[in-house]
Amino acid sequence: MSDDDEMVGYKQQPGKLPFARPGSGGSEKFSELRDESRIPESQGGTLAQPQGANRHDSLITGAAIGRRTPMVDSRWKVMGQAKYGDDIRLPGELFGRILRSPHHYARIRSIDTSAAEALPGVVAVSTGSEAPACFGVLPVTKDEHAMAQEKVRHVGDLVACVAAEDELTALEALRLIEVDYEVLDAVHDMRDGLKDAEEPIHDRGKYHIGDSNVQKRVFQEFGDISGMRDSAVATHTSDWYFAGANHGFTEPHAVAAHWEPNGRLTLYTPQQVPHYVHRALADVLDIPMHQINVYRTAVGGGFGGKSDPFPHEMCAAILARKSGRPVRITFDRDEVFYVNRGRHPSRLGMVIHADSQGRLCGMETDALLDGGAFASFGHVTTYYNGVLHTAPYEIGGFHYTGTRVWTNKPASGAMRGHGAVNSRCAVEVGIDDVCEQLSVDPIDFRLANLLPPMSRTITGFRITSIGMRECLERVRRASDWDDRFRKLPLGHGLGIGCGFFISGSALPIHWEPNKFPHATVHLKVDMDGGVTVHTGAAEIGQGSDTVVALAVAEVLGLPLDMIRIRSRESDTSPVDLGSYSSRVTFMNCNAAISAAMEIRQELLDATSMITGAPTERLVIGDRRIFSKDDPAVGVSYLEALQKAQEDRGALASSGAYRTPPMGRTHKGAAAGLAPAYSFSAYVAEVKVDVETGQTSVLKVWAAHDCGKALNPLAVEGQMIGSIHMGMGQVLSEEMRYGRSGNLLNADLLDYKIPTVHEMPEVTPIIVESNDPEGPFGAKEAGEGPLLPILPAICNAVYDAIGIRIHELPLAPALVHREIEKRCKELGIDDPLDLPSPDLEHSPLHHVLRERADEHSVRDLERKLDGERDQYHNGALFGLDATIPADEQDDSWTAVVLPDEQYLESPRLAGSAWLHVERRHQGGDA
Amino acid sequence: MRMPPFELHLPESLDSAMTIAGELADEDCDFDWIAGGTDLLPNYKWHLNSKPHVISLAKVSELSTLEPTHIGAMVRLQALATSDSCHPLLRQTSGTIASVMIRRSGTVGGNICLDTRCFWFNQGEEWRRSIDWCIKCDCGTGADCRVISHQNELCVATYQADLAASLLALDATIHLASPDGSRSLPLAEFFQEDGITRNVLKDGEMVTHLTLPDDAEDWQGDYQKLRLRESWDFPEAGIAAAWKIDGDGNLDGLRVASTALESIPRLHQELADEAREGWAGVESVNSLAVAVQKAVKPVNNTWFPPSYRKKMVRVLTRRALAPLERVEAAN
Ligand SMILES: Cc1cc2nc3c(=O)[nH]c(=O)nc-3n(C[C@@H](O)[C@@H](O)[C@H](O)COP(=O)(O)OP(=O)(O)OC[C@H]3O[C@@H](n4cnc5c(N)ncnc54)[C@H](O)[C@@H]3O)c2cc1C
Numbered sequence A: 001m002s003d004d005d006e007m008v009g010y011k012q013q014p015g016k017l018p019f020a021r022p023g024s025g026g027s028e029k030f031s032e033l034r035d036e037s038r039i040p041e042s043q044g045g046t047l048a049q050p051q052g053a054n055r056h057d058s059l060i061t062g063a064a065i066g067r068r069t070p071m072v073d074s075r076w077k078v079m080g081q082a083k084y085g086d087d088i089r090l091p092g093e094l095f096g097r098i099l100r101s102p103h104h105y106a107r108i109r110s111i112d113t114s115a116a117e118a119l120p121g122v123v124a125v126s127t128g129s130e131a132p133a134c135f136g137v138l139p140v141t142k143d144e145h146a147m148a149q150e151k152v153r154h155v156g157d158l159v160a161c162v163a164a165e166d167e168l169t170a171l172e173a174l175r176l177i178e179v180d181y182e183v184l185d186a187v188h189d190m191r192d193g194l195k196d197a198e199e200p201i202h203d204r205g206k207y208h209i210g211d212s213n214v215q216k217r218v219f220q221e222f223g224d225i226s227g228m229r230d231s232a233v234a235t236h237t238s239d240w241y242f243a244g245a246n247h248g249f250t251e252p253h254a255v256a257a258h259w260e261p262n263g264r265l266t267l268y269t270p271q272q273v274p275h276y277v278h279r280a281l282a283d284v285l286d287i288p289m290h291q292i293n294v295y296r297t298a299v300g301g302g303f304g305g306k307s308d309p310f311p312h313e314m315c316a317a318i319l320a321r322k323s324g325r326p327v328r329i330t331f332d333r334d335e336v337f338y339v340n341r342g343r344h345p346s347r348l349g350m351v352i353h354a355d356s357q358g359r360l361c362g363m364e365t366d367a368l369l370d371g372g373a374f375a376s377f378g379h380v381t382t383y384y385n386g387v388l389h390t391a392p393y394e395i396g397g398f399h400y401t402g403t404r405v406w407t408n409k410p411a412s413g414a415m416r417g418h419g420a421v422n423s424r425c426a427v428e429v430g431i432d433d434v435c436e437q438l439s440v441d442p443i444d445f446r447l448a449n450l451l452p453p454m455s456r457t458i459t460g461f462r463i464t465s466i467g468m469r470e471c472l473e474r475v476r477r478a479s480d481w482d483d484r485f486r487k488l489p490l491g492h493g494l495g496i497g498c499g500f501f502i503s504g505s506a507l508p509i510h511w512e513p514n515k516f517p518h519a520t521v522h523l524k525v526d527m528d529g530g531v532t533v534h535t536g537a538a539e540i541g542q543g544s545d546t547v548v549a550l551a552v553a554e555v556l557g558l559p560l561d562m563i564r565i566r567s568r569e570s571d572t573s574p575v576d577l578g579s580y581s582s583r584v585t586f587m588n589c590n591a592a593i594s595a596a597m598e599i600r601q602e603l604l605d606a607t608s609m610i611t612g613a614p615t616e617r618l619v620i621g622d623r624r625i626f627s628k629d630d631p632a633v634g635v636s637y638l639e640a641l642q643k644a645q646e647d648r649g650a651l652a653s654s655g656a657y658r659t660p661p662m663g664r665t666h667k668g669a670a671a672g673l674a675p676a677y678s679f680s681a682y683v684a685e686v687k688v689d690v691e692t693g694q695t696s697v698l699k700v701w702a703a704h705d706c707g708k709a710l711n712p713l714a715v716e717g718q719m720i721g722s723i724h725m726g727m728g729q730v731l732s733e734e735m736r737y738g739r740s741g742n743l744l745n746a747d748l749l750d751y752k753i754p755t756v757h758e759m760p761e762v763t764p765i766i767v768e769s770n771d772p773e774g775p776f777g778a779k780e781a782g783e784g785p786l787l788p789i790l791p792a793i794c795n796a797v798y799d800a801i802g803i804r805i806h807e808l809p810l811a812p813a814l815v816h817r818e819i820e821k822r823c824k825e826l827g828i829d830d831p832l833d834l835p836s837p838d839l840e841h842s843p844l845h846h847v848l849r850e851r852a853d854e855h856s857v858r859d860l861e862r863k864l865d866g867e868r869d870q871y872h873n874g875a876l877f878g879l880d881a882t883i884p885a886d887e888q889d890d891s892w893t894a895v896v897l898p899d900e901q902y903l904e905s906p907r908l909a910g911s912a913w914l915h916v917e918r919r920h921q922g923g924d925a
Numbered sequence B: 001m002r003m004p005p006f007e008l009h010l011p012e013s014l015d016s017a018m019t020i021a022g023e024l025a026d027e028d029c030d031f032d033w034i035a036g037g038t039d040l041l042p043n044y045k046w047h048l049n050s051k052p053h054v055i056s057l058a059k060v061s062e063l064s065t066l067e068p069t070h071i072g073a074m075v076r077l078q079a080l081a082t083s084d085s086c087h088p089l090l091r092q093t094s095g096t097i098a099s100v101m102i103r104r105s106g107t108v109g110g111n112i113c114l115d116t117r118c119f120w121f122n123q124g125e126e127w128r129r130s131i132d133w134c135i136k137c138d139c140g141t142g143a144d145c146r147v148i149s150h151q152n153e154l155c156v157a158t159y160q161a162d163l164a165a166s167l168l169a170l171d172a173t174i175h176l177a178s179p180d181g182s183r184s185l186p187l188a189e190f191f192q193e194d195g196i197t198r199n200v201l202k203d204g205e206m207v208t209h210l211t212l213p214d215d216a217e218d219w220q221g222d223y224q225k226l227r228l229r230e231s232w233d234f235p236e237a238g239i240a241a242a243w244k245i246d247g248d249g250n251l252d253g254l255r256v257a258s259t260a261l262e263s264i265p266r267l268h269q270e271l272a273d274e275a276r277e278g279w280a281g282v283e284s285v286n287s288l289a290v291a292v293q294k295a296v297k298p299v300n301n302t303w304f305p306p307s308y309r310k311k312m313v314r315v316l317t318r319r320a321l322a323p324l325e326r327v328e329a330a331n
């Protein structure tokens, strides 16, 4: 408002303020000086930028990012005040319990609930017939129901549910429900899933693949397929078996459903992906989405196991509707194992070829995945088992056949490192073996075969930043690798493993990426000066609330306690895809930064109005906005805010993020596409007791490229936690099915998660490659850090005892058996006399070292040079780097269907292609 | 997970415990003793053979005595693991049991009387229904044993408690009390080779304490435990050895006991005696280890496969006896 058009009417008397200035409470009047060491060189500060500048550099205020920050919600948790799924208490609530199938596979002839309904204290009983709508996390494979329709598909499958005044009554009611089953032939072995069955576990109509239990099959061939076999001088071949693993989170699933007096449903649930639940509820309950509020409670660990919409969530809502009262269902631990969605039990055939130049001229992977009874995320898993090992190495050929079958087990699904973990382990162990055959150091070998920054993988993924080289170099130094690898005594070993993971899936599951954003964040800044952030990103303990708060605090130059996150309810949070595929930091922070930039602009404009300094010359420090040219010219944040709020009150802004268009166009090209990728390299040191076969991990040096550590404390926490989790899968964790097909260990005593005693000493090493598109350069740290620990331990075990074991977990009995076998082969009586492997470098060693040095220079140049040319996988093999290989050389192919020649002798998973989809069978099918 | 309801009795003395037990027996009411509850309650939660009455020993003051040769049934395992006055072998052994938290509740009596375990049995009710039950908790169906089929009589569930092996190696005596009076017997005679009855305790009878021979302090020993994780996991095999060295540094006494391999712990006295007579250091260690391995017959109902557990018996025995590799026989 200028002086000319002064307001008529009530006027404040000069010098007298009838109410406090907005947000002027508190006695802290002075802001701190800008900390130059936190301002990048490119912005005039002293923070070194070895990896170049980033698009968000100009937004850096030094307020928040890069500091070791405890989680913003940690106090609630350590003080016992956080409300998890089972902490929700609603007036008049009922206890819900679920009746589960005692059979692996059976047809339900009839269900009689009359006795249960007659039991005093029982308020509602419901069965599948009341909820016929299907749902599933992926729109293409909806095959789940609230409760069994005609068939039950695994022991523990849902049959009916009961709501009663107390839990014991509910349990008693379950015993009174009479179900008449016709038991069907069950499939337990995933290999049987490939065969035609009398009655496949699901029927997909004309899309059904023969009469088999094949749920999804993938065939991919990229690169010089015949050439890779011809030019190989070393070939690794292995057949792996990976047992299934469960997430083993602390909090069992728990849900509460409440139809509010206004007729709307509120569903309280510890979910990683509340939005998909929202959609599934609308389908199953047959009500519009706006009548549902999904309230995400605190989540006691998810790791992928709380990211499907679940039948029990539907049951709670159905029972609540039927009874007219709130209904709460909390799982016992065995029920957690029955809903599962853990890592797929898999049989993996891995072939790795290396040529005379020490190049990875080919990888051939065949992955058979045991999906259990439902599709869940399996469609994606089937792709991920192949495509996620097409980097970080430049490869000459990539052949992949992947098949996921239904079996009568609890469903497998997404688990930390989704789809990439097992095949990554097989690849990295294969590379170790190839290096052994070539007599070269496996770290040198890797350093000489890395893709550069700003490049394309063989299947067309867009690699932006890549810190792989630095990861390898740093763990090599930290672990004293060169002096110890292959030099330790029998039973003591060192091993290396690498990882590569998506930083957010570029393909949103439910909508077109080019039309809708992946993430949206709203900000509101009111008179108190605090900033309220509305985001749908699900805080599952990984720190998503904290990282979004950090991003906003950084841009606005505010202390973290002025930011409050509202991320719980679908009523108030803009839609977010949820916490999976390690997408939250990348996508949500980018959206939050956009929203904060709008507020920032308004603050700068207001400051300019007050001080007369031009907006472009203004910077934000700690709660103060001032001129770069003369820091004395400036105002406090609150003054600027007050000015900006004149005439309009609270500031509000909205920011969104969506991935740039990318990738190729073949079928399945979108699987594995991500706006950025994380990289990691770990060295593990192990001891193997050769007399008992028991393995313990002593130390791990873990380097992870997260782009930029917005919160180093959280990144390290993720790395250490990932090591614990991954180590469990290597050493002890398995979902074990007994002779009867029953899961033998649906409890935490026998599902063997490593304890603190098993935990090695971990040295986390954060590598910052500064991603050009990530928020302040950040990528992910949630899942990628899990991948390298498996192969690092497996390779270390080899270094310790000279035996390769292609089965996980490396249970003592298994290792012992292999040691016995080897002793027999070698004619040794005492395992203590086993030879331990050594390494004598071959001449190739120098070739690799030289190439690695050249590439190191190449990589830095490409990183810092904005005008760089395209680089496509294939250049290492002599092709023109600027053109996709298959467009310049006919021997390089890109096909996604097997030809007849392949079908003459397919590999295990590849044999799924022998079936013809029903719609192509001709005749009346 | 909810336990079936039961009535809890909390006597404050041995006498009143016996009175309650006697009364319940007169009324034909089934009951269980409960000490720390770390074994009983998980089983109750799984609805495994729960009883309508439970008598807690928590307040029975006479049972908590801990002296070098007298160990009350209610002595907590953690107390044993950290006590200065108890035999080092017992200290070592109890320190390997479960975890600190469980040891703070778990008692010596409960450990000795630990229910046998089997992966067809230690499961929830729905789970057991899905395999049509088994003898040990057949819910009135007359079901077969799932480990050794076509015999619905003998349960071969595994006794997976640690302490018994070391107590056997130290030649402990167990003392029992019942409304009809008390009795004492060598610990080796306490156990019965049946996964259901487990031991000689009669209805209403309980363990009051254990005693060690007066010369216990002259005996040294070692306990070796096979398990997957360093904490929590029940033993998959356990070997305790105790020996006495005479003034000349020669072997004057030797006992070896095994646990977690069968439905009872076992004292291998004949094997040990035989070996001791012509004790020849390493050689004897090795042959005794082989003999003990041959003497045990694990079955497939715990986490590790039985063939592996059996093989490990030799390694564990060797390691337990390692201090005797350079010792000679006493004449
Ligand atoms: C996760 C976990 C891990 C474990 N790991 C181990 C392990 O590594 N090694 C191991 O040995 N054990 C292990 N245990 C078993 C543990 O419960 C016992 O070691 C403990 O000593 C039992 O003592 P308690 O007092 O809790 O027994 P309770 O549960 O109170 O009783 C156990 C049984 O003994 C009976 N009983 C108890 N006291 C008496 C008495 N005085 N007279 C007659 N009968 C009696 C009870 O009726 C019951 O049948 C583990 C348990 C858990 C839950």
Ligand code: SF4
Residues within 6 Å of the ligand: B117, B118, B119, B120, B121, B134, B135, B136, B137, B144, B145, B146, B147, B148, B154, B155, B156, B157, B195, B301
């Ligand atoms: S050994 Fe046989 S009877 Fe005993 S618990 Fe196991 S399955 Fe049941």
